[in-house]
Structure formats: C-alpha cells, structure tokens
Amino acid sequence: MTGSICGTGSYIPHYAMDNNAVADLVETSDEWIRERTGVIRRHIITEETTTSMAAEAGRRALEDAGLPAEEIDLILVATISSDALLPCTACEVQKTLGAVNATCFDLGGAACTGFVLAYNTAEAYLASGVYKTALIIGSESLSALTNWKDRGTCILFGDGAGAAVLKASEQRRYLPVTHSEGAKGEALVCKSRYDSNGLTKKCNECIPEEKYFIRMDGQAVFKFAVRKVPEVIEEVLEKNSLSKEDIDLYILHQANKRIVEAVAKRLGEPMEKFPVNVQEYGNTSSASIPILLDELNGAGKLKPGQKLLLAGFGAGLTWGASVLGTAET
Numbered sequence: 001m002t003g004s005i006c007g008t009g010s011y012i013p014h015y016a017m018d019n020n021a022v023a024d025l026v027e028t029s030d031e032w033i034r035e036r037t038g039v040i041r042r043h044i045i046t047e048e049t050t051t052s053m054a055a056e057a058g059r060r061a062l063e064d065a066g067l068p069a070e071e072i073d074l075i076l077v078a079t080i081s082s083d084a085l086l087p088c089t090a091c092e093v094q095k096t097l098g099a100v101n102a103t104c105f106d107l108g109g110a111a112c113t114g115f116v117l118a119y120n121t122a123e124a125y126l127a128s129g130v131y132k133t134a135l136i137i138g139s140e141s142l143s144a145l146t147n148w149k150d151r152g153t154c155i156l157f158g159d160g161a162g163a164a165v166l167k168a169s170e171q172r173r174y175l176p177v178t179h180s181e182g183a184k185g186e187a188l189v190c191k192s193r194y195d196s197n198g199l200t201k202k203c204n205e206c207i208p209e210e211k212y213f214i215r216m217d218g219q220a221v222f223k224f225a226v227r228k229v230p231e232v233i234e235e236v237l238e239k240n241s242l243s244k245e246d247i248d249l250y251i252l253h254q255a256n257k258r259i260v261e262a263v264a265k266r267l268g269e270p271m272e273k274f275p276v277n278v279q280e281y282g283n284t285s286s287a288s289i290p291i292l293l294d295e296l297n298g299a300g301k302l303k304p305g306q307k308l309l310l311a312g313f314g315a316g317l318t319w320g321a322s323v324l325g326t327a328e329t
C-alpha cells in the first residue's frame with residue numbers, strides 16, 4: 001500500500017511584484033536578481049492570507065481529484081507563516097471546505113522541506129491503513145517574514161499555496177530519505193514574534209526588529225543545497241533500488257535556478273527532467289513543490305505510470321527526498 005496523488009491545486013496571489021519593484025526598495029537590479037537567482041517576479045498577498053490561499057488550493061485539488069470534502073480523512077498544512085498559532089491552518093481549511101471527517105494538523109517549522117515531510121507523513125498513514133484519503137497543502141505568506149530592507153533575502157521570497165490529494169492505493173511503495181542538521185541551523189533563522197510571557201520576561205522592545213524577519217547566510221545555504229540535495233537523491237534511489245533513468249521528473253524545491261542547475265549537473269541528468277518555475281514565484285518555501293506539481297498537472301505533463309522524485313531543503317537545516325509513482329489508470 002502507498003498513497004498516490006490523484007489531484008492537485010494551487011493558489012497564487014493576484015499582485016505580481018517584478019524585480020524593478022524590488023529595486024525601488026533596496027540597492028539591486030533586475031539583471032542581478034535574474035542572473036544570481038533566476039527570479040523575474042514573485043506574487044505577494046494583498047487581501048489573501050495563508051489560510052485563504054491554503055483553502056483555495058485545497059478546494060481546487062479536491063475538484064481536480066473529483067472527491068467530495070467529506071471523504072477526506074486527513075488534512076496536513078505545511079507552513080512557517082500561519083495567520084494564527086491557534087487554531088491551526090489545517091483546521092481552518094477543514095472549516096472552509098466542510099471536510100468534517102478529517103483529522104487536521106500543521107507541520108510548522110519544517111520550512112522548505114515542509115511539503116516533502118507532509119507527503120511522507122500522509123503517505124505513512126495511508127500505507128499503514130490508518131486513513132484512506134489525505135489533503136496535503138503547503139501555504140506561505142513569506143512577505144510577512146521578509147525584511148524588505150535586506151537585499152540578501154528580499155529578492156528571493158514570494159507568497160502562494162499548493163495542494164495535493166492522496167488516496168491509498170495498491171501501487172508500489174517507495175521509502176523516503178530525510179535528514180536534519182540542527183548544528184548548522186544558524187544559516188537560516190527567523191525569531192519567534194512571541195518571545196515574552198508578559199510576567200517574568202520583558203517584552204520585545206529590547207530586541208532589534210530585524211530578528212523577527214528571515215536572516216540568511218546565502219552562500220552557506222547555497223553550498224549546503226548543492227552538496228546535500230544530489231546526495232539525498234542518490235540515497236533515495238539506492239534505498240529503493242532505482243536508477244536515475246527510472247525517474248521521469250525531479251520536482252525540486254524552487255529556491256534558486258542556479259541550485260537546480262547545479263543539482264542536475266552533479267547528478268549528470270538533463271535539465272529537461274528538472275522543471276523550474278522560480279522565475280514566476282520566487283521561493284515560496286513549503287508551497288513551491290505543490291505549486292510546481294499543479295502546474296505540471298495542468299499542462300498535462302504528469303502521465304500515468306511516471307516516477308517523480310520530490311526533494312526539499314531548507315531551514316533547520318533539513319533536507320529530504322521521496323519517490324512517488326503517478327496514478328496508473
């Protein structure tokens with residue numbers, strides 16, 4: 001038993017912010033951003049929220065799967081930018097969609113590996129027979145965590161949501177490989193906005209504002225990604241007795257076009273097997289993989305019987321890869 005994807009959906013905020021608009025805020029240029037990252041524009045929330053985007057992406061995925069909301073047993077939302085601590089985003093999605101029979105929880109803090117971990121979690125529930133259907137979502141309003149005065153980070157991130165519906169199926173099960181290295185976590189940090197208890201700890205005033213936004217050692221993260229992602233891909237292939245030739249598409253977290261190109265080169269695989277959409281959305285953290293999946297699905301590029309390899313990497317540091325087969329019918 002495993003969990004097979006039988007529907008996808010996404011929601012992209014209406015407002016598209018191009019590189020020139022970023023260059024109005026910090027000293028940078030369209031040319032520099034394109035060359036170093038591949039990003040041309042990102043979409044930023046106006047009236048949307050992390051919850052509303054998650055719910056709409058989820059609704060579209062259910063529609064694509066042809067599944068009524070009441071048939072969903074599990075809703076998982078991967079996010080580092082939830083609108084509230086309580087209730088969790090997954091419960092809010094349940095309420096909006098009327099998925100009254102679902103168990104709901106968020107995977108917070110897993111950042112850009114979040115969707116891969118959500119897939120692994122849901123797949124394990126489905127494979128063990130606990131649940132039969134799951135809706136997994138990555139939704140992020142990274143614009144709220146971005147320091148729009150820091151050119152080292154604000155050029156990269158964007159907002160959006162993507163979702164997939166999984167159904168228990170008799171297809172072959174592939175086991176994932178995941179890693180964490182907390183000792184290197186300083187490379188990508190964002191302090192909690194709730195670090196005062198109002199009783200024994202002083203309020204936030206003494207802490208510089210920048211700490212509440214994403215801070216990153218860009219070069220360290222870049223080096224980590226181009227070394228660890230090819231390694232974990234090789235590991236997951238070996239674990240499942242697969243070869244690179246068996247994989248039809250590598251769906252990588254969309255952090256930077258140069259990272260994807262470097263991974264393809266290290267693996268000796270052609271770029272045609274590595275779809276890229278970072279140019280349109282920037283890095284949307286946990287949402288990037290399901291947004292890409294939905295784009296491929298919408299374009300008719302996901303065919304029955306394919307093997308997809310998902311790979312995520314990011315804050316923690318965390319990284320991992322999972323193989324899944326597309327539905328065979």
Ligand code: COA
Nearest residue numbers: 027028032036112151152155218219221222255256313314
């Ligand atoms: N615009 C113009 N110049 C910039 C700039 C910007 N936005 N940001 C940095 N620079 C400058 C630097 O000051 C430096 O100038 P100097 O040589 O005069 O000192 C020069 O460009 C090179 O800086 P560097 O930090 O080496 O650039 P880079 O090639 O490493 O690119 C990133 C920076 C952030 C794009 C890149 O490191 C990256 O993508 N890292 C991975 C980030 C990531 O994916 N994070 C999320 C993971 S989930």
